Amino acid sequence: DAKTTQPPSMDCAEGRAANLPCNHSTISGNEYVYWYRQIHSQGPQYIIHGLKNNETNEMASLIITEDRKSSTLILPHATLRDTAVYYCIASPSSGGTSYGKLTFGQGTILTVHP
Amino acid sequence: DAGVTQSPTHLIKTRGQQVTLRCSPKSGHDTVSWYQQALGQGPQFIFQYYEEEERQRGNFPDRFSGHQFPNYSSELNVNALWLGDSALYLCASRSGGGFHYEQYFGPGTRLTVT
Numbered sequence: 001d002a003k004t005t006q007p008p009s010m011d012c013a014e015g016r017a018a019n020l021p022c023n024h025s026t027i028s029g030n031e032y033v034y035w036y037r038q039i040h041s042q043g044p045q046y047i048i049h050g051l052k053n054n055e056t057n058e059m060a061s062l063i064i065t066e067d068r069k070s071s072t073l074i075l076p077h078a079t080l081r082d083t084a085v086y087y088c089i090a091s092p093s094s095g096g097t098s099y100g101k102l103t104f105g106q107g108t109i110l111t112v113h114p
Numbered sequence: 115d116a117g118v119t120q121s122p123t124h125l126i127k128t129r130g131q132q133v134t135l136r137c138s139p140k141s142g143h144d145t146v147s148w149y150q151q152a153l154g155q156g157p158q159f160i161f162q163y164y165e166e167e168e169r170q171r172g173n174f175p176d177r178f179s180g181h182q183f184p185n186y187s188s189e190l191n192v193n194a195l196w197l198g199d200s201a202l203y204l205c206a207s208r209s210g211g212g213f214h215y216e217q218y219f220g221p222g223t224r225l226t227v228t
Contacts, residue, residue, distance in 0.1 A: 032215070043118070043204050043219030044157065087156060100147060100208060101170050102217065104156030 002027040002090035009109040012082075018075040020108050022088030025069040030092050033064060034102070035073045037084040044087065044104075047073065078112045085109050116141070118220035120205050126226045127195050135190045135223045139207030145169075146188040147217065148180060149204040157204055163188055192225075200227045 005023040012018040024033065035047040048055055048062045050071070055062045061074040075082055087107040119138045127133050139146050145164045149157035159172035163182035177193045186207075192199055202224050206217040 034215070041221075043206075043221050045219070046216035049215050085156075100145060100162055100217065101159045101172070102147075102149075102157075102206075103159065104149075107156055 002031055004088045004090055004105055006086070006088050006105065006108045008106065009111070012075075012078045012110060012112050014080060014112055014114050015077055018078040018082065018110055018112070020073040020075075020086050020088075020110065021070065022073070023070045024088070024090045027068055027090045031090045032092070033062065033068075033071050034089040034091060035060070035062065036087045036089065036102070036104075037082075038087070038107070039081075039084040047086075078110075080112050080114065083110060083112045118205055118207050118218050120203075120220040120223050122223060123221070124224045124226075126228060128228055129195055129197060131195050132191065132193045133195060133225060135192075135203050135205075135225070137188045137190070137205030137207075137220060139186050139188070139205075140218045143207035143209050143218070144186050145208050146182060146186065147206045147208075148188070148190045149206065149219075150174070150199075151202040151204060151222070153201070160190070195227045197227050200225060 002024050032049050032051050034049045036044040038044045048060050050062045064071045085107040087104050089102050118140050121136045147162040148160040151157040160174050162170040166182045179191045182188045202222040204222045205220045208217045
C-alpha cells in the first residue's frame, strides 16, 4: 500500500471549513484514497473514499488532484464534535477477500475551537 | 442494528498469560479484521478472516492467532503475553462479496499487561 503523509496537527474554528491535506505521491492506479477518523476512546469511523474524481457525502468532501498524488478532506462546517484524529489511507478497494487491509499512519489531530 | 461489538471492554493480564478477545460483526457482514493500536499510534493490521479462514496477515508473530465461527463472529488469541502487547485491540467488519468500501470498527478492548 502506498505511504501517505499528513500534518501532525491542525486547528479550526467552529463553523468554519476544515481542510485536511494528505500526500500520497506513490499511489498506484488501483489504490483508492480512504479517510477515517477516530474520536477519543472510540474505534475509527469511515468518512469517505475516492479513486480519481472528487466525492461528496453527508459528512465531507474529498478533492483528489488530477495526478492523484495528493488529496484534501473538507469538513464544510466544523463542529466541536469533529475534534478527532483523521487518517488518510491509500489502499486497493475492499472488494473481494484479498483486500481490506487498512494501513494507518499517524494521522492529523484536528482540534475544533469554539 | 447493533453494529460491531467487542468484549470485554477492559482486561488486565500478567506477563506470560494468554488472552482471548471476542468480536461480533455488524449484521450482514461476513469478514472480520483485527487491529492493534498502541498508545499514540495508528491502528496496525493483525489479520483478516473470511469463511472461517485467515485470508490476510500483518507483521505479527505466531503468538497472535484467531478464529472465525460459522455465525461470522471472531476471536483473537494472544499467547505468552509481553508488556508490549498492552494496547487497544480493534475489530472491524465488512461484507466480503462485491465492492464494499467502508469498514465498521467496534469500540475496542483495552488490554493491559503487567
